[in-house]
Amino acid sequence: MIRYVFRRLALMIPIIIGVTVLVFTIIWFTPGDAAEVLAGNAPREQVEELRRLMGLDRPYIVQLGDYLYNVFIRHDFGKALVNKTSISADIVMRFPKSLIFAVFGILISVFAGIPLGVYAALHQNKTGDSLATAFSLLFVSTPGFWLALMLVLLFAYRLGWLPPYGMGGVEYWIMPVLANCFHGVAIITRQTRSSMLEVIRSDFVVMARSKGLSEGEVIVRHALPNALIPIIAVAGMNFGGMLGGGLIIEKVFSIPGIGNYLVTAVGQRDFTAVMGGVIITSLFFSLVMLAADLGMAFVDPRVKEQYSTARRRK
Amino acid sequence: MSAIASRGMKKPWARGLAAVLAAALLAGCASGGNEGGQSAGNQAADGQVVSAAQEGRRTKATVALASAVNVFAPYSKWNPYLGIQYAGVYERLAEREQFGSDSFQGVLMKSWEKVDDVTYDCVLYDYIVDSDGNPFTAEDVKFSVDKAHENGIADSKYIESIEVTEPYAFTMKLTDSGVGIFEMVCETCWMAARAAFEKSEADGSICAGTGPYVCVEFISGSSTQVEKRDDYWQTPELTAVTSRANVDVIVYNTVSETTQMAISTEDPAGTQICAWLNESIVEDARTIPGVTVESKESIQMKTIVFNASEYSACSSEALRKAICYATDNDALITGALSGIGYAPPTFGSPYAIGYNKAWESGDYYNYDIEKAKAMLAEAGIPEGTVLKFYGPAGAETEKTGSVLASCLAAIGLKLEVNAVEAATQSTYLNDLASGWDIFIAATTLKGPYLIQSYSYYCSSVGLNNQVNGAMWGVRDDDFENLVDKSNSKDGAQADLDAIHDYVVDNCYVYQWFSNYFTCSYVDAIKETVTNFKNNLVVGACEFSADYAYYE
Known part of the structure; x- marks a missing residue:
């Protein structure tokens, strides 16, 4: 298993480098460059001079190598063109906020979506199932921003319980997390329901029941772990x-x-900030997908067995 | 939250879900009952209608701003929202008293004297102290200008050098002798003491400024809190209008989402000032009791630029005029801007020095379909000709483009509306052969004097980046000579009149419309104050005696 983790981590290196090269190349080919952003409407000769000073007149491959060296060896994304702040510092300051937001969103999605899906599957075609299905359909098709605004109208404006926007204590996070997670809850509920429906009709579940295990044990110890694999994949994608x-x-x-x-960086044509943000986001997305794969390996006895067999063979 | 989640994990799934949601709601209720609803805002205490002089309580203004400020440091590129938040914290050498004013007042500078066309001897007040207690000297001016150069702050490039002559005196050398350059550069750079800046770099704190407010909290992209200094250096009688501090605490919150802004306007207890309001919510805001809605002129003008080069049908002067005559500005203001804007009566901004009110009496292509048809016939352009309209991607280009398309349809022209991303805009504009005929450009006042803007946008020897001459793509030597003459020390009003008439007669560009910046504020604020760029200066606003919003 550890071997698998290391292999996956090693695989991430070319992925991240590939993303970096891709992002750099796309931005390199985009009309306009950092010198134009910095120079504003300065005469063309000044823009050219700035371009030369910034090294933007060098060949593509040299600039790319320079960028890769700075990012991967010196861990320096450079300075934002517009705000002149360190991109690394900006990301360090901002990323945790998105991470908190996403972590709580996915936790609520998982801890609400799985029970709802299990309940719906176990009560197929009954009222509970219909309600769960209706709930998931409603929230799958509800745009997050609309839901966010409805929450603001209710909890901030009408009831005055929560602050409408801004940063601060726990109370500031409740509405954003809820608005962000409802879609995830709905998706995971639907996925859990369909996976569970498939699994609970399997022979091994019938066998578990025939062995006299309680319904709870059958579901929690036998059916759910087998149904979790696609759910983990969906949850991973949702988290990303x-x-x-x-x-x-x-x-x-x-x-x-x-x-x-x-979004701000794109609007301001701050190419260096865009590159930094995209690379960090893709890095974390890769880590999340790795965690999802490990989660699948962990809950699926067949995957675990596969690694044990590999070890025994050696 | 993690404790809640872990508790949920030990229970059956359904109960866990219920616990998480209930706990989340309870957490909100618990804090919301007292402060939650106000923490992004600022509510007056229950039932208070008390004197502003109530002892021991500091007055507070909470401001919702439609765009975020991501950096709080003096040597930053200006934008309207940054301008609002920095006002009162950082100061400039000198600036015009207000938007459209020709009265130039010293802020950090006590006096200045012109030595020659490009050299000025300047003297600072010798008792300037920033909020950290650092004295502000001529060395700090030199440091600030160097930092502005380093950060590419556009107008600082006109400062060739700062020579410190005495602790509080310096000589400023400019790179250009053009009209208004000295005033422009004085207004360009926010100043800070070197010691304050280096301290902020070292410990990551906010750089102290010399203004009457000090920034006590800054959450990049979210909120800023500034508080009044007790030790502001300037005497009341010499304090610049924009350095007044009439409220103790100001909180700026970023509210970039329009519905959230609409909600903020309806909650004057929580948010006392909202700026700027999207056109779609202005009318609703006007109906809110206890709230005043005020529209202010923008320094930006949306200008139709014609491709007058050989690559476009708009090289025909008659066609350009036909398009202008066919443009129904009333329909544009009502239909595309929801009434929140205006069409200028002539070419030029009335808020710039040199604008001649008499120009307004002339015919600035007032809507006249018959004249438009006659001009089109003169141009010999056949009916059904397709013209390509380009503008920056966004709702405004779509709306204005469709209004213009319907106007041109009335004279038999077809308009293809294309939106281009900001990143590619100048590439299209500079490539005259790329197919554009009409471009909508946002032109801004480029200094206190009108000739500065004319020079910037209309002349190839000015500051624009057009490779083929002026922004309309052709070099016109007669026009260049007029600009040169007006932009020299011998320039007179008659020269400016000549430029105006030349541009209008040749119809190279057509100043189309300008949006209003609209803000809403509680009635307890008697009057809002703006600076020379028409940015709101919250601290300088006039608060009535019954202003009852406290920290």
Whole structure:
């Protein structure tokens, strides 16, 4: 298992480098460059001079090598073109906010979605199932920003219980996390329901019941672990989406997270900040997918057995 | 939250879910009952209608701003929201008293004297102290200008050098003798003491400023809190208008989402000032009791730029004029801008020095379909000709483009509306052969004098980056000569009149419309104050005696 983890971690290196090269290349080919951003509407000769001073007149491959060296060897993303702040420091400051937001979002999605899905599967075609299905359909099709605004209207404006926006204590996080997680809850509920329906009709579940195990034990110890594999995959994708894709919720609640950072940087043509933000987001997305794969390996006895067999063979 | 989650894990799933949601809601209720609802805002205590002089309580203004500020440091590139938040914390050498004013007042500078066309001897007040207690000297001016150069702050490039002559005196040498350059550079750079800046770099704190407020909390992209200094250095009678501090605490919150902003306008107890309001929520804001809605002119003008080069049909002067005559500005303001904007009566900004009110009496292509048709016939452009309109990606280009398309349809022209991303805009604009005929550009006042803006946008010898001459793509020597003459020390109003008439007669560009910046504020604020860029200066606003919003 440890071997597997290391192999996956090693595989991440070319992925991250590949993403960096891709992002750099796309931005390199985009019309306009950092010198134009810095120079504003300065005469063309001044822009050219700035371009020369910044090394932007060098060949693509030299600039790419320079960037890769700075990012991977010196761990320096450089300075933001517009704000002149350290991109690494900006990301360090902003990323935790997006991470908190995504972690709590996925925790609620998992801890609410799985029980709901299990309940729906165990009560197939009954009222509980219909309610759970209706709930998941409703929230799958509800845009997050709309839900966020409805929460604001209710809890901040009408009831005055929660602050409408901003950063601060726990109370500031409740609405953003809820708005961000409902979609995830709905997706995981649907996935859990369909996985469980498949699993509970399997022979091994019938066998477990025939051995006289209680219904709870059958579900928790036999059915659910086998149904979890696709759920973990879906949860992993959802987490990644919440991490990088929560920008609309970040905007609604004025959360200075990585999504907001990226959108602002794109709007300001701050190429270096965009590159830094995208690379860090992709790094964490890779880590999340690794965690999801490890989670699948952990809960699936067949995967575990596969690694044990590999070890015994050696 | 993690404790809640872990408790949930020990229970059956359904109960766990219920616990998490209930706990989350309870947490909100518990804190919301007292402060939660106000912590992003600022509510007056229950039932208070008390004197502002109530002892021991500091007055507070909470401001919702439609765009975020991501950095709080003096040597930053200006934008309107940064301008609002920095006002009162950092100061400039000198600035105009207000938007459109021709009265230039010293802020950090006590006096200045012109030595020659590009050299000025300047003297600072000798008792300036920032909020950290650092004295502010001529060395700090030199340091600040160097940092501005380093950070590429646009107008600082006109300062060639700062020579410190005495502890509180320096000589400023400019790179250009153009009209208004000295005033512009004085207004450009926020100043800070070197010691304060180096301390902030070393310990990551906010750089202290010389203004009457000190920044006590800054959450990048989210909120800023500034508090009034007790030890502001300037005497009341010499304090610049924009350095007044009429409220004790100001909290700026970023509220970039329009519905959230609409909600903030309806909650004057929580948010006393909202700026700037999207056009779609202005009318609703006007109906809120106890709230005043005020629209302020923007320094930006949306200008139709014609591609007057050989690559476009708009090289025909008659066609350009036909388009202008066919443009129904009333329909534009009502339809595309929801009434929150205006069409300028002539070419030029009335808020710049040199603007001649008499220009307004002329015909600035007032909507006239018959004239438009006649001009089109003169141009010999056949009906059904397709023109390409480009503008920055966004709702405004879509709306204004469709209004213009319907106007041109009335004279038989077709308009293809294209939106381009900001990153590619100048590439298109500079490439005259790329197919654009009409471009909508946001032009801004480039200094106190109108000639500075004319020079910047209209002349190839000015500051624009056009490779083919002026922003309309052709070099016109007659025009260049007019600009040169007006932009020299011998320039007179008659020269400016000549430039105005030349641009209008040749119809190279057409100043189309300007948006209003609209803010809403509680009635207890008697009057809002803006600076020379028409940025709100919250601390300088006039608060009535019954202003009852406290920390």
